[in-house]
Amino acid sequence: MEPHHPRRAPTGAMDPPTPAGARPAMSHSSAFLLPSSATPAGSGDAYAVVVLNQRLPRFAPLLWDRAQVRVCADGGANRVFDGMPELLPGHAPDDVRSRYKPDVIKGDMDSVRPEVKEYYSNLGTKIVDQSHDQDTTDLHKCVAFITDKSPGPDKSNLCILVLGALGGRFDHEMGNINVLHLFPNIKIVLLSDDCLIFLLPRTHSHNIHIERSVEGPHCGLIPIGTPSTSTTTTGLRWNLDNAHMSFGGLISTSNIVDEDQVMVTSDSDLIWTISLRH
Amino acid sequence: MLWRTIRSMEVMAHSSNFLLPKLHQPAKTPANNYTLVVLNQQLPRFMPRLWAQAKMRICADGGANRVFDEMSQMKNDLDRNRYIPEIIEGDMDSIRPEVKRFYSSQGSKISDKSHNQETTDLHKCISSIRHRTPDHEKPNLCVLVTGALGGRFDHEAANINVLYVFSDMRIVLLSDDCLIQLLPKTHHHEIYIESSVEGPHCGIFPIGAPSTSTTTTGLKWNLSDAEMRFGSMISTSNIVDSDKVTVQSDADLLWTISLRNLT
Numbered sequence: 001m002e003p004h005h006p007r008r009a010p011t012g013a014m015d016p017p018t019p020a021g022a023r024p025a026m027s028h029s030s031a032f033l034l035p036s037s038a039t040p041a042g043s044g045d046a047y048a049v050v051v052l053n054q055r056l057p058r059f060a061p062l063l064w065d066r067a068q069v070r071v072c073a074d075g076g077a078n079r080v081f082d083g084m085p086e087l088l089p090g091h092a093p094d095d096v097r098s099r100y101k102p103d104v105i106k107g108d109m110d111s112v113r114p115e116v117k118e119y120y121s122n123l124g125t126k127i128v129d130q131s132h133d134q135d136t137t138d139l140h141k142c143v144a145f146i147t148d149k150s151p152g153p154d155k156s157n158l159c160i161l162v163l164g165a166l167g168g169r170f171d172h173e174m175g176n177i178n179v180l181h182l183f184p185n186i187k188i189v190l191l192s193d194d195c196l197i198f199l200l201p202r203t204h205s206h207n208i209h210i211e212r213s214v215e216g217p218h219c220g221l222i223p224i225g226t227p228s229t230s231t232t233t234t235g236l237r238w239n240l241d242n243a244h245m246s247f248g249g250l251i252s253t254s255n256i257v258d259e260d261q262v263m264v265t266s267d268s269d270l271i272w273t274i275s276l277r278h
Numbered sequence: 279m280l281w282r283t284i285r286s287m288e289v290m291a292h293s294s295n296f297l298l299p300k301l302h303q304p305a306k307t308p309a310n311n312y313t314l315v316v317l318n319q320q321l322p323r324f325m326p327r328l329w330a331q332a333k334m335r336i337c338a339d340g341g342a343n344r345v346f347d348e349m350s351q352m353k354n355d356l357d358r359n360r361y362i363p364e365i366i367e368g369d370m371d372s373i374r375p376e377v378k379r380f381y382s383s384q385g386s387k388i389s390d391k392s393h394n395q396e397t398t399d400l401h402k403c404i405s406s407i408r409h410r411t412p413d414h415e416k417p418n419l420c421v422l423v424t425g426a427l428g429g430r431f432d433h434e435a436a437n438i439n440v441l442y443v444f445s446d447m448r449i450v451l452l453s454d455d456c457l458i459q460l461l462p463k464t465h466h467h468e469i470y471i472e473s474s475v476e477g478p479h480c481g482i483f484p485i486g487a488p489s490t491s492t493t494t495t496g497l498k499w500n501l502s503d504a505e506m507r508f509g510s511m512i513s514t515s516n517i518v519d520s521d522k523v524t525v526q527s528d529a530d531l532l533w534t535i536s537l538r539n540l541t
Contacts, residue, residue: 137514167428170456170534171481175514182509195431220432224485225508247486248442248530253432254398269509273431 023265026204028187030196032066032161033059033214033276045157046150050142051076051102052164052176053111056083057193063161064100069146072102073138075111076164077120097123104128106145107138137175139165143183155186165190166197177224181269197273200264208262208272210235218275221245221252221264228268235262245270287526290465292533294450294457296422297324297475297540300331311418315403316341316363317425317437318372321348322454324540328422335363336407338399340372341425342381365389367406368399398436400426404444419447426451427458442486442530458534461525469523469533471496479536482506482513482525489529496523506531 032047049067051060053075061084064070072080084100085093101123105112108131121127130141143160150158165176180188180199189198196215200206210216221231227246233239237256245251245268257274264270296312314332318340322328326349329335337345342363349361358380366373366381367389382388391402404421411419426437441449441460450459457476461467471477480497488507494500498517506512506529518535525531 166431168455169479169536170427170453170458171479171483171514171516171536174481174483174485174512174532174534178508178512178514184509192431194429197431218430218432220435222432222435224435225488227487247439248445251435251439253436253439255432271431271435273435275430275432 023205027207029209030211048146048160050162054164070102071142072105074107077105077112081116139176139179159187162190166192195275200270205265210257215274216257219255220273222271226268231266233264235259287466291468293470294472312420315423319425336365337363338403339368342366342373346377400440421449423451427453456536461531463530467525476535477518480516481534483532484529489527492527494525496520
């Protein structure tokens with residue numbers, strides 16, 4: 001959604017690059033994709049799930065069960081209503097729907113079907129109509145809502161899992177990727193049936209723990225928005241060593257994870273992507 | 279008012295009239311002067327029309343499986359012989375042996391590039407097209423690609439990178455939902471909107487590097503000497519408000535517009 005009165009982006013220099021040695025470490029793990037028996041109870045991470053308006057990936061029920069907060073962005077509510085019973089065909093649809101009931105349906109309400117809205121409203125789902133706010137995308141509104149709602153100033157154990165952000169209309173996909181850049185200090189993972197992506201902010205050095213039973217081996221590092229003059233990795237088949245990456249030049253795609261830990265340091269924000277196993 | 283010198287920049291015109299049914303295309307336009315490249319994802323619903331009106335058809339590796347399996351179903355006609363690509367090119371690690379045998383027997387040229395593992399299948403196809411095109415025909419060259427978007431994100435990024443690497447060629451990536459193409463910063467762009475088949479949703483993205491100054495006309499929310507950057511403002515969910523959109527920028531930009539009413 002465009003602002004009604006477009007204005008220049010804030011001027012002023014971007015933050016100067018942090019020297020490599022001074023960067024704090026950030027860890028990443030896809031343990032949320034493991035079957036529930038495999039993850040330790042009380043592991044400390046708090047998950048939220050956001051569902052956007054595209055077909056649910058096959059692991060949607062697993063992530064929903066794992067989350068403490070579940071938000072549907074507008075037509076995402078249709079997808080949960082229609083899609084959850086399809087993914088769990090052994091159960092009565094109404095049982096599935098009441099079990100997989102969103103906490104909130106949020107957005108400008110131009111896609112959610114009236115009967116779906118009413119159904120969930122009757123079950124206690126909070127409906128937050130934001131049709132007046134055309135300045136931010138649905139995902140942006142959902143992330144802002146979840147971070148406001150999560151207790152305490154420290155969001156470091158909050159991880160927002162987003163379904164339906166990739167594929168479909170390309171401008172929506174780009175807007176969703178921009179949300180990762182707009183909230184660099186919040187862990188937000190965009191998931192599809194084929195892969196997941198998340199931001200590796202330049203302010204940190206990154207340890208990515210690979211859950212080989214559910215992800216890999218295909219991976220990539222993409223400098224979306226700004227070229228990188230220096231990126232270094234370990235753990236990949238084709239590691240980067242102080243390498244330049246840019247659109248029009250080299251970007252790291254069709255790479256392979258070779259070890260259980262991948263480390264990445266860069267002078268630029270990068271998008272990490274890894275394939276999901278079927 | 280501050281006057282600024284306007285660099286005289288060559289105009290690059292864009293039109294999606296290749297998406298129109300043949301009957302509706304303007305006379306004497308090279309609208310069917312395009313090469314079609316098919317990558318390995320489900321074919322878009324308008325594929326039969328795109329196929330029929332192409333000057334040449336190239337399947338990139340597993341794209342041949344897609345044509346073999348899906349094309350005749352789309353046309354409700356079981357005759358595979360009607361949809362034979364002129365060329366099948368790539369590293370051949372996805373194409374099924376029986377598919378390769380069938381098309382080879384029907385006259386498709388098989389261009390095996392498996393020795394080259396440095397570049398993607400799309401890169402190889404574009405490079406070959408360029409190599410085969412005589413210089414005097416290069417300005418009219420247009421390549422339409424299906425199956426480049428969606429699926430694995432690193433594949434999508436690599437396919438978008440092909441637009442940047444071959445920025446002097448017109449390459450359009452198409453899906454069921456939208457098309458995308460590069461607007462190089464070297465030109466002032468005029469995009470003619472075919473409203474029967476595209477729009478109204480559109481967007482402009484500085485994927486490679488930020489823009490300090492982008493100006494548009496013809497959009498509902500135009501940009502006026504605006505900065506655009508990931509992490510700040512980018513133009514998504516914009517709306518085309520005119521038959522002609524113009525874009526001028528100090529950065530290479532990706533243009534996208536939604537597709538509609540295509541079968």
